[in-house]
Amino acid sequence: MNDHELWQHGIEKCRELRDSVESSIKPEYARLLERIICCKSELMEGVRFSGGSAICTECGGECCLHGKYHLTPADILAYLQRGETTIYPNFSCRPHCPYSNSSGCLMSGEMRPVTCIIFNCNLLERSFGDETKRAMGQLEHELRQTISHLNKLLGMRIDRPLLLWSSEQK
Ligand code: SF4
Ligand code: SF4
Numbered sequence: 001m002n003d004h005e006l007w008q009h010g011i012e013k014c015r016e017l018r019d020s021v022e023s024s025i026k027p028e029y030a031r032l033l034e035r036i037i038c039c040k041s042e043l044m045e046g047v048r049f050s051g052g053s054a055i056c057t058e059c060g061g062e063c064c065l066h067g068k069y070h071l072t073p074a075d076i077l078a079y080l081q082r083g084e085t086t087i088y089p090n091f092s093c094r095p096h097c098p099y100s101n102s103s104g105c106l107m108s109g110e111m112r113p114v115t116c117i118i119f120n121c122n123l124l125e126r127s128f129g130d131e132t133k134r135a136m137g138q139l140e141h142e143l144r145q146t147i148s149h150l151n152k153l154l155g156m157r158i159d160r161p162l163l164l165w166s167s168e169q170k
Contacts, residue, residue, distance in 0.1 A: 044112075
């Protein structure tokens with residue numbers, strides 16, 4: 001399968017996974033996904049609060065090159081929890097991230113891949129005050145813990161790159 005086929009297959013498998021969640025664990029499944037979205041949103045807010053948005057805009061998204069493997073099934077399940085994915089990747093725009101266009105990332109802040117959310121380059125780190133650093137460290141820890149609980153709940157690793165995970169799904 002080429003990248004686009006892997007993408008389509010991966011999205012379909014994520015939908016199947018969502019639909020197969022047993023009713024007894026559905027409330028916990030929904031709670032964990034909402035917590036993931038919330039942690040992502042609060043981490044993005046921390047960057048904005050420190051003036052990081054302007055720094056990233058000026059940089060132009062250097063860390064977004066080669067973002068192809070950043071997106072995971074966990075990120076897609078969070079999307080599906082809120083409705084549907086509205087991402088139309090372009091796998092021919094190398095070395096730019098396939099989940100971006102000339103205006104930047106195709107995803108709103110709280111729906112971006114965990115890898116993208118938790119990465120802060122030195123330039124960005126230097127803009128954080130001590131209090132922000134501490135708060136963001138705690139949020140990152142909670143985000144990782146929540147994803148780990150979701151892995152356990154579903155009995156599979158859903159925090160792996162979507163395109164690699166997709167290639168292993170029948
Ligand atoms: S995190 Fe750093 S490298 Fe990435 S876009 Fe922001 S300033 Fe640029
Ligand atoms: S998914 Fe969005 S934030 Fe992440 S690397 Fe791609 S363009 Fe950047």
